[in-house]
Amino acid sequence: MQNQNDLSEYGKTPWAFQLALALLGPLFYLSYLFTIFAPLPILYLHRGAPRESIGRIWSLLALPIGLAVCFSIKGVLGCYLFFTFAWLPAFVLGECFRKKYSPEASIGAALAAITALLLSTTAILSFSLEKPLLTEIQTRFENESKAFVEKILTENPTLAEDTKKELTKIAESPSALYQEIPGFALSILLLLCTLPCIAMIRWNPKGFVRRTGIGRDFIRRWRSPEWLVWPTLVVGALLIWDLPPYSIIAQNLLKPLLLIYFFQGMSILAFFLDSFRLRGPVRVLFYGSAILFLTPMVVSFGFFDLWFNFRNRRKPKNEDKEL
Numbered sequence: 297m298q299n300q301n302d303l304s305e306y307g308k309t310p311w312a313f314q315l316a317l318a319l320l321g322p323l324f325y326l327s328y329l330f331t332i333f334a335p336l337p338i339l340y341l342h343r344g345a346p347r348e349s350i351g352r353i354w355s356l357l358a359l360p361i362g363l364a365v366c367f368s369i370k371g372v373l374g375c376y377l378f379f380t381f382a383w384l385p386a387f388v389l390g391e392c393f394r395k396k397y398s399p400e401a402s403i404g405a406a407l408a409a410i411t412a413l414l415l416s417t418t419a420i421l422s423f424s425l426e427k428p429l430l431t432e433i434q435t436r437f438e439n440e441s442k443a444f445v446e447k448i449l450t451e452n453p454t455l456a457e458d459t460k461k462e463l464t465k466i467a468e469s470p471s472a473l474y475q476e477i478p479g480f481a482l483s484i485l486l487l488l489c490t491l492p493c494i495a496m497i498r499w500n501p502k503g504f505v506r507r508t509g510i511g512r513d514f515i516r517r518w519r520s521p522e523w524l525v526w527p528t529l530v531v532g533a534l535l536i537w538d539l540p541p542y543s544i545i546a547q548n549l550l551k552p553l554l555l556i557y558f559f560q561g562m563s564i565l566a567f568f569l570d571s572f573r574l575r576g577p578v579r580v581l582f583y584g585s586a587i588l589f590l591t592p593m594v595v596s597f598g599f600f601d602l603w604f605n606f607r608n609r610r611k612p613k614n615e616d617k618e619l
Contacts, residue, residue: 324337396508
């Protein structure tokens with residue numbers, strides 16, 4: 297009986313909508329502006345269908361469709377990047393949610409899958425490619441980085457002096473960026489895997505929250521693990537006392553740690569917006585201000601929430617509603 301109801305519900309969803317979602321993934325990836333959201337349409341396909349088997353089939357169909365679109369525009373490299381940064385995280389997240397893993401565990405699994413693929417690809421290329429080709433890739437990266445920084449300096453003469461000095465150093469020695477790449481890469485990958493989960497929990501397509509066993513108030517109640525404060529304090533200490541190479545490692549670890557505490561700060565903001573029943577444009581205004589202008593404050597609230605537990609000071613009046 298349940299299967300018949302699921303099929304009936306699925307029949308209400310036009311196949312053209314599913315196909316549009318399958319095309320939206322590669323289009324997001326190719327757009328640059330929305331690349332970070334590329335896994336979302338595929339994850340929606342996987343977990344948005346009322347029947348798990350149907351959702352998995354559509355998410356698998358999204359792979360050849362996306363590869364075909366990316367190959368026609370970006371070639372083989374575009375196909376690899378689409379698979380790595382769009383389809384793979386979406387499919388891993390979908391499978392983890394199907395098994396009712398927690399959002400944190402699902403994000404960790406997707407992050408581990410992408411990292412493993414990138415590391416294995418790097419190892420294979422290091423052993424199989426000619427050294428001059430690797431040198432050419434390095435030279436191209438440095439030249440494009442230098443040209444990009446010089447363009448920023450030329451087009452923005454009113455930049456602050458400290459910013460100009462940092463950018464000038466990069467323009468003079470682009471190789472200095474290498475030590476910053478791991479932290480930025482890990483933060484981007486974390487964001488890539490986290491944003492689709494937040495969107496699915498917020499939108500709750502076809503009862504996604506209920507089917508995956510996630511609490512109704514997950515976003516507004518989310519907190520980072522308490523033990524995370526200790527590596528954060530160690531990282532801060534290593535940045536204060538310059539101890540190469542440990543300070544370089546700490547500098548890279550700081551970026552994803554700040555992102556995690558930013559998410560916690562945004563969770564606190566969502567909690568208080570719910571408690572005051574602020575929705576619509578006002579809510580969007582608060583979120584936009586927090587992201588664009590108040591990021592350090594949001595991160596601070598997320599970090600100090602361990603000691604002050606801000607959310608215990610007020611209980612939302614609409615606990616029974618979805619975020």
